[in-house]
Amino acid sequence: MFFVINPKPDIMWKEENNQLIRQFEFGDFISAFSFMTRVAFAAEKMNHHPEWTNVYNKVEIRLSSHDAGNKVTDKDRQLARKIDELL
Amino acid sequence: MFFVINPKPDIMWKEENNQLIRQFEFGDFISAFSFMTRVAFAAEKMNHHPEWTNVYNKVEIRLSSHDAGNKVTDKDRQLARKIDELL
Amino acid sequence: MFFVINPKPDIMWKEENNQLIRQFEFGDFISAFSFMTRVAFAAEKMNHHPEWTNVYNKVEIRLSSHDAGNKVTDKDRQLARKIDELL
Amino acid sequence: MFFVINPKPDIMWKEENNQLIRQFEFGDFISAFSFMTRVAFAAEKMNHHPEWTNVYNKVEIRLSSHDAGNKVTDKDRQLARKIDELL
Numbered sequence: 001m002f003f004v005i006n007p008k009p010d011i012m013w014k015e016e017n018n019q020l021i022r023q024f025e026f027g028d029f030i031s032a033f034s035f036m037t038r039v040a041f042a043a044e045k046m047n048h049h050p051e052w053t054n055v056y057n058k059v060e061i062r063l064s065s066h067d068a069g070n071k072v073t074d075k076d077r078q079l080a081r082k083i084d085e086l087l
Numbered sequence: 088m089f090f091v092i093n094p095k096p097d098i099m100w101k102e103e104n105n106q107l108i109r110q111f112e113f114g115d116f117i118s119a120f121s122f123m124t125r126v127a128f129a130a131e132k133m134n135h136h137p138e139w140t141n142v143y144n145k146v147e148i149r150l151s152s153h154d155a156g157n158k159v160t161d162k163d164r165q166l167a168r169k170i171d172e173l174l
Numbered sequence: 175m176f177f178v179i180n181p182k183p184d185i186m187w188k189e190e191n192n193q194l195i196r197q198f199e200f201g202d203f204i205s206a207f208s209f210m211t212r213v214a215f216a217a218e219k220m221n222h223h224p225e226w227t228n229v230y231n232k233v234e235i236r237l238s239s240h241d242a243g244n245k246v247t248d249k250d251r252q253l254a255r256k257i258d259e260l261l
Numbered sequence: 262m263f264f265v266i267n268p269k270p271d272i273m274w275k276e277e278n279n280q281l282i283r284q285f286e287f288g289d290f291i292s293a294f295s296f297m298t299r300v301a302f303a304a305e306k307m308n309h310h311p312e313w314t315n316v317y318n319k320v321e322i323r324l325s326s327h328d329a330g331n332k333v334t335d336k337d338r339q340l341a342r343k344i345d346e347l348l
């Protein structure tokens with residue numbers, strides 16, 4: 001199944017240290033990595049790539065715009081919305 | 088979204104020419120290919136690989152056991168069930 | 175390793191039935207599927223998708239332009255070149 | 262192309278804070294992510310998963326055995342060797 005186990009309303013995207021950050025938790029590694037594959041396609045199409053970390057069923061995505069001096073820009077918010085649509 | 092648009096009850100797995108065959112239709116190419124990625128992991132883990140064809144949002148999977156003389160075996164039914172669970 | 179075992183000069187892209195067709199053979203399923211992942215990104219970026227079939231370490235890619243009446247067009251030749259660059 | 266631009270002999274795997282760590286740099290995001298896909302298959306087959314971070318063309322992989330108290334074990338060294346073979 002392709003679901004997020006724990007997207008509690010209070011742990012959606014947060015802005016911290018000039019990054020948009022969200023943590024995702026899946027049922028297993030394959031679900032987590034398949035989600036990453038979908039995000040990878042979306043990111044490549046926008047030519048805007050996340051900094052992200054995965055360990056087993058957990059994925060943390062951090063978005064900021066390097067070419068804008070490492071600030072959160074509209075492009076980051078747009079990718080964040082896109083990612084949310086993939087869930 | 089990760090859904091199958093058209094899994095009509097009457098077009099589930101069918102057995103034909105010594106193959107288990109099922110067609111899948113997704114919302115777009117990325118959804119179809121992400122599904123294939125999940126199936127690829129499942130197949131590799133079972134060390135039992137499908138013959139499959141993709142065009143845009145459509146995937147056709149054909150299962151048979153080459154080492155058993157190209158017949159449908161329990162291994163094929165097992166992989167078919169596994170694939171259905173991924174949807 | 176990410177190599178094509180058997181890209182004999184005489185089995186490169188051929189044009190047949192209004193399709194550009196090429197067969198690829200890899201060392202194993204994972205190599206074949208990883209290649210497909212790269213092609214998938216290229217195809218999605220061009221918004222031009224192949225019809226392709228995989229079984230274990232073999233991949234056959236068939237290119238034609240559906241919106242041009244199922245003929246081989248420049249877009250197909252462009253994607254074919256792109257795919258060759260990925261090898 | 263599927264190559265590592267910068268695998269300098271002096272920046273191979275190092276052991277640090279009870280983790281085996283290696284950084285990889287590729288030509289672009291797609292090359293980096295395709296490499297990750299291959300590693301994902303290898304990890305899933307061994308049922309031993311990395312902690313890893315990607316940003317654009319860079320991948321950092323950190324290996325340790327959580328079930329052995331977050332120490333570097335033979336399983337980590339085995340996965341590290343496997344990953345090196347994929348390059």
